Amino acid sequence: MLGGLFFVPMLGLLGVGIAVYRRNPQRFLDGPTEDAPLRLMRWAVGLLSPQRVEWGQAMLCELGHLGGRIRRMRFALGCVVAALVLPPWGRAAAGVWAVIVLAAGAVGLYGGIAARYRLGGGDWIAAAILTVFVIGVLLGASALVRRPGVAIPGLLGGLFVTVTFLTLSGFTFLDQILPNTVPWHRLVQVIVVPFVVGAAGTLWSRPSRRSAVRRRGSCVQHGSGRW
Amino acid sequence: MQRNRPPSPQTISVLRALAADPARWRYGYELAAEVHLQSGSLYPILVRLADRGLLDTSWEPGQGSRPPRHLYRLSRTGREFVAALTAARVDRTTLNPHNRWSEA
Numbered sequence: 601m602l603g604g605l606f607f608v609p610m611l612g613l614l615g616v617g618i619a620v621y622r623r624n625p626q627r628f629l630d631g632p633t634e635d636a637p638l639r640l641m642r643w644a645v646g647l648l649s650p651q652r653v654e655w656g657q658a659m660l661c662e663l664g665h666l667g668g669r670i671r672r673m674r675f676a677l678g679c680v681v682a683a684l685v686l687p688p689w690g691r692a693a694a695g696v697w698a699v700i701v702l703a704a705g706a707v708g709l710y711g712g713i714a715a716r717y718r719l720g721g722g723d724w725i726a727a728a729i730l731t732v733f734v735i736g737v738l739l740g741a742s743a744l745v746r747r748p749g750v751a752i753p754g755l756l757g758g759l760f761v762t763v764t765f766l767t768l769s770g771f772t773f774l775d776q777i778l779p780n781t782v783p784w785h786r787l788v789q790v791i792v793v794p795f796v797v798g799a800a801g802t803l804w805s806r807p808s809r810r811s812a813v814r815r816r817g818s819c820v821q822h823g824s825g826r827w
Numbered sequence: 828m829q830r831n832r833p834p835s836p837q838t839i840s841v842l843r844a845l846a847a848d849p850a851r852w853r854y855g856y857e858l859a860a861e862v863h864l865q866s867g868s869l870y871p872i873l874v875r876l877a878d879r880g881l882l883d884t885s886w887e888p889g890q891g892s893r894p895p896r897h898l899y900r901l902s903r904t905g906r907e908f909v910a911a912l913t914a915a916r917v918d919r920t921t922l923n924p925h926n927r928w929s930e931a
Contacts, residue, residue: 652874655870655873655874657897658855658870658884658897659855659866659870660894661889661894661895661896661897662854662855662856662866662896662897664893664894665854665856665893665894665896666856674865674866675856675866677867678865678866678867678868678869678870679866679867679870680867681865681867682866682867682868682869682870682871685867685871686870686871686874
């Protein structure tokens with residue numbers, strides 16, 4: 601069981617590495633063109649509702665005038681907080697908050713059950729792995745929710761994964777949890793289902809993404825400047 | 828629904844900093860450093876002040892490779908608001924000398 605749990609995050613990390621490389625292979629030759637504060641800030645600005653876009657640009661441009669990695673990072677972190685709390689919440693910020701609440705609830709529930717039934721050390725290790733996994737899902741979800749048109753497909757994909765996983769694990773929503781699983785079930789859970797969802801996500805047309813990229817202002821181009 | 832809560836101490840310090848030279852346009856980071864606020868606190872305050880019409884905003888054009896920059900100063904309504912706030916402080920101090928308005 602634990603071996604399988606380790607296998608999934610490893611596959612996930614490998615997938616992230618391939619995706620990063622495929623996104624911009626030149627980056628590995630020339631080095632990063634944008635520093636971490638700028639990337640963080642761009643992420644935060646994407647969370648703002650359309651009414652606050654100008655304020656996002658204001659923060660982004662202000663960052664372009666700041667020098668020093670620590671100073672830039674502190675400023676960017678503050679702007680992330682501002683983007684998350686600034687009303688009205690955009691759909692992206694609301695989505696991030698919803699995922700955070702769900703993830704915290706899932707980890708809390710697992711921890712509660714483990715404490716209530718005085719489960720052994722192995723279960724606490726599993727809980728720690730689950731927490732790491734949930735944080736990874738949170739990061740992925742926070743990136744995805746900013747893209748227009750992914751909320752419904754993302755929800756359907758998540759439901760598909762969850763239902764398949766629970767059904768093949770023996771949890772049938774009727775009255776029992778069947779402990780016996782057939783070996784090929786694990787193959788479907790760990791390989792086939794993530795592959796299907798990943799392939800569907802890759803093939804999903806995202807015409808609005810290009811326009812979103814085009815909308816970026818000059819602040820983004822200049823934001824990496826350090827004086 | 829617009830709520831008219833009394834301004835927080837941080838908001839008041841931003842208003843005071845802006846009111847020190849109301850005609851001058853200020854940069855966000857400069858303002859944050861002056862009132863010792865993090866950007867995460869300053870920008871929501873600036874947004875709220877602008878929403879209430881207390882703040883004028885403008886853009887300074889970019890020069891060369893430097894990006895444009897957002898500028899802030901008190902609007903006429905903002906200046907009147909700060910004046911009213913100061914008057915209220917004087918009144919309260921007169922009525923109760925032990926009242927420290929700095930916590931307003």
